[in-house]
Amino acid sequence: MNERAAKASDAGEPGVELRAPVGRIRCDPGWSFVSDPAKHDNYRIWLIWAGEGELVTPGGEHIALLPGVTCVMRPDGIYRAQHNPANPLGVTFLNYAYGAGDAPLPPVWCWTPDFLFLDAVTRKVVQLHAAELAGLAANGRRSAMLLRAVLDELQGAALQLQPGDVPSSRLDRDVIELANKVLEMPAEHDDISELAGAVFRSRSHFTRTFRRIYGVSPASFVKSTKLLKARNLLQTTSMSIGEICSILGYSTTQYFSRQYKSYFATTPGEDRRRAQHNTQTNEEETI
Template identity: 30%
Template sequence: MIVPRPEPMVLGFLMLPGFPMSCLTSAIEPLRVANEIAGRRVFDWRLLSLDGAPVASSARVSVAADAAATDGPVPGMLFVLSGADPTPDAASAVLRRLSRHGVTVGAISGGIFPLARAGVLRGKRVSVHWCYRTAFAAEFPDVLCSDELIERDGACLTASGAAAGFDLMLHLVRDHLGAAIATETACWFQHPQVRGPGARQQVPAAQTDALEATMPEPVRDAIAILQAHLDDPIQIAEVAARLRLSQRQLERRFKSVTGQSPSSYYRLLRMRAARQLVRFSARSIPDIAHEVGCSSPSHLSRLYRSVFGRTPQDERRTPPSFMAAAEAEGPIRS
C-alpha cells in the first residue's frame, strides 16, 4: 500500500509597506534549502499583502504578493513583516481575525508593532529588537519585552531581527525534519551554530566597536544600572557605591574600556533611548524629554543635537527606514 506523503506545512508572510526585505529572505531561504535536502516539499509559503498588490520594502524593492491576506486558504502559521510605521486599520482587522481562528501568529523584528496594535499580544512575552525596545515598551506597557533572540508564548512566535528569524526557521526545520537536517541547512549558509532558547541579543556599546555583553564586569554592571535609570537620573557616585567602587575607580575603568567617562556614556544611553522614541513613537517632545530624564524640551534638544547633530524635531521630519534604524546609531559625537 502506498502511504501518501503529508501535505506541506504552509507559512504565510504578511508584508506591510516598508517591511525589511532581509527578514523575508532570512525566513524563506532556510525552508527552501530544507526542502531540497529532504528531497520533498515539507514547507511551503505564501507571500501576502493587504490587497494582493506588490509591496515596497525598506530597501525600495517591491515584492510581488501571491494573494491578498483575506483570499484563499488560511495558513497554519503567519508571520508579520513590518517596520514600526503606523499600522493600516485593515492589517489590524486581518490579524485579529486570524488570531481568533487559531492561526499561530508571529512577527520578525518590527512586525511586533502591528501585532501589538491589533491587540493580540496583551500579556504575552515577545522578542523586541534592541533598536525598538524603548519605543515599543512605551507604546505597549501590557506586553512583556524580552531581550532574547526568539520567544514562544503559546501560539505566538517572535524573533528580534533577520538573523533571529533565520534561527527560528531552523527550529521549525528541526521540529519537522530532525536535528541533522537542521544542522545541514544551517551549514549551507555558513551558520553553524543554531541559537536556541535563552540566547540573547547582542547590543552595541555606545560609541565603541565593542558589545555591551563583552565589557568587563564592573563596566557591564554599571551600564545595566545606568540603563535602568534613563527616566530617573542617578548620580555616578551612587552607581559606584552600588558596585562597591570609588567613583574614581569606576571612572578609570570606564575610560579604559569605552574611552568615555561614565557621565558621557550615560548621556549617550539617554539620547539613544530618546532617538528611539522620536523615530518610532508618537510621543510628544516634552513627553520624550521626561522619559529620558531631561528637565525640559530645550534641554533635550541641546543634548540631542550634541550627540546626533540635529534636533528631535529635525529627526522627525526625516523618518528613517528600518535598516537605517538598525544600524549603529548614526553619527555620534562626544
C-alpha cells in the first residue's frame, strides 16, 4: 500500500464512489453489451449469478460468463458481451470511479468462491442506491464502503486462486446453477437429497463438490440463504412473520425465530422494529 492509500485507509476513506447505473437484472434473450469508451474514468463490476455468456476485453481475451464469475471492467477500451438466449445472464452491475486515495483494482475477471457474501453485499448496495435515488436517505458513503468491501474480497480471491479452482467440469457448473436456484427460490430447493439427485450424484458426493466450490456445506448454504432472504423481507416489506415463514418453507414461527436469533443474535420482531425506526429516521433527515 502506498503512502496516499495508507492515509486514506487511516482516515476510513473507501477510495471509491458509486455511480449510476446500478442494479440486478435477468437479461432479455436479445441482450448484448458494448461499453462506452467515452466514459474515461468509469469502472464497472459484473457479478454473474445465472445464465451463460461471453465477455471480450479490449485486448481480445474471451472470458466465459458463468455463475460465480465476477468481472471488473476498466475504462481502457471497448468491452463486448453476449449471452445464450436460451439461458440468459443474471447480472448484478455496479458502476464506480476511484476517488481520494487508492483502492484495490482486482483482475478483469475472477472466480469468487465466497459467492454468498458477494451476492448479499452487492444486493445491499443496489438497495441503498435505490433508496438514495428515491430521496429516502443519503447512502453514498455507506454504499462506497460496501463497494470497497467487494473490491477487497475480489482482490483477496484473486490472490488465493489456484489453477484448479476455476469451475471447468460439467458437474461444477451444474452445482453452481443449483446454488443460484437456491439463492433465487430457497424454499423450493431446500432438500439436499433432491439437489444431489438433480445432478445425478449421491448426497455425499454432491456435498463434497459443493463444499469445495463454496467453502460451506449445501445445508449451511440453504440455511443462510433462507435467513438472509427472511431478513430482507422483514426489513423491506410489511409481510407478517407468519407470511414470511410460509413463503420460505419454515414449519413454525417458533422454529424460524430460534433459527433467526441463533444466526443474527436478535429476534425477527426486534429486527423489524429497528429497520422501521431507521427508515423513519432517514425520512425525517431528508425532509
